[in-house]
Amino acid sequence: MKIKSRVWYWLAAASGAVSLLYGMGIEGGAQLGSSISDSQFVTALCLVLAAVAFLRLGFAAEAEENRRHCGRIRRTHARNPEYPENQERGA
Known part of the structure; x- marks a missing residue:
């Protein structure tokens, strides 16, 4: 389980304080x-x-989170009832 960027930011803030x-x-x-x-x-x-290191780790974790979401293919735009694969098979 990876540590989320929010946790790194909290650690950076606490260490800085x-x-x-x-x-x-x-x-x-x-x-x-x-x-x-x-x-x-x-x-x-x-x-x-340590505060600076935690902050940099937070930026890296945030970039990793964004990178995982960018490569996904969303096929919700192709839901058209006129397409042959979306027509019901009757008869």
Whole structure:
């Protein structure tokens, strides 16, 4: 079962929101005089990169969904009672 594009978009939004909140916490600590450690910077950067990766996966999943629907042949336009194959076989 494939993951739908909507799920990837939600993951991207959640990861982006968490990275913004985490970055705001780091920035608030820096305003109070504490230093920014390497692990805090790397965590915030990884969350932003994860959000971008989830967004790209969402675009790819959406393209896959659209690609599956484009190749279908719809024969509803050919339903004409005058065609020989649609006439009832009586007598």
